[in-house]
Amino acid sequence: MEKIRGNPSDRLSSIRVYERMPVESLNTILKQLEKEKRSLENQVKNYAFRLEQETKAYHKTNNERRTYLAEMSQVSGSHQDSKRQQMEQLPRMKENLVKTGRYNPVNQKTVNAKRGPVKKIPRSNHLPKLNP
Known part of the structure; x- marks a missing residue:
């Protein structure tokens, strides 16, 4: 079927x-x-029905996204708090080990910049016996 458009004289x-x-x-x-x-x-x-359905799906997904972000933020915050508490406890733990005599700085692992990997330094109370 022919559409009526354009020039008025054509119409x-x-x-x-x-x-x-x-x-x-x-x-x-x-x-x-x-x-x-x-x-x-x-x-x-x-199209109106599909638009309505897509809008509902979008809002539902967006709300779920917000919930997950809030949960991740909360978990991340509590993880940061936990790390901070652990870092704050390290000096106290070291002090307690020193007080009880369990801490021996010679027994700590050290890094040799030239050789690379971590090596353990032997404890002084495990030296071999000397023959007289």
């Missing part, structure tokens, strides 16, 4: 074409236009 000539058509042909065109209109209305309804 006028199209109208004149329709004026010369028999009534049955015009009725057929009218039925086709009504059918096309219903089809387009159904498409609009379907």
Whole structure:
């Protein structure tokens, strides 16, 4: 079917074409236009329904994302607090070991910058016995 657009004189000539058509042909065109209109209305309804569904899904997902971010922030914060507490406890733990006599700085692992890997320094109370 021909669409009526553009130049007004072209539209006028199209109208004149329709004026010369028999009534049955015009009725057929009218039925086709009504059918096309219903089809387009159904498409609009379907698009509106899909848009509504997508909007609901978006909001649900966005709320879940916010919840997860809040949980991650909370866990991260508590993890940072835990690390901070551990770091604060290290000097106290060292003091307690010194007080009880279990801490021996000679027994600590050291890094040799030239050789690379960590090596353990032997404890002084494990030296071999000397023969007289």
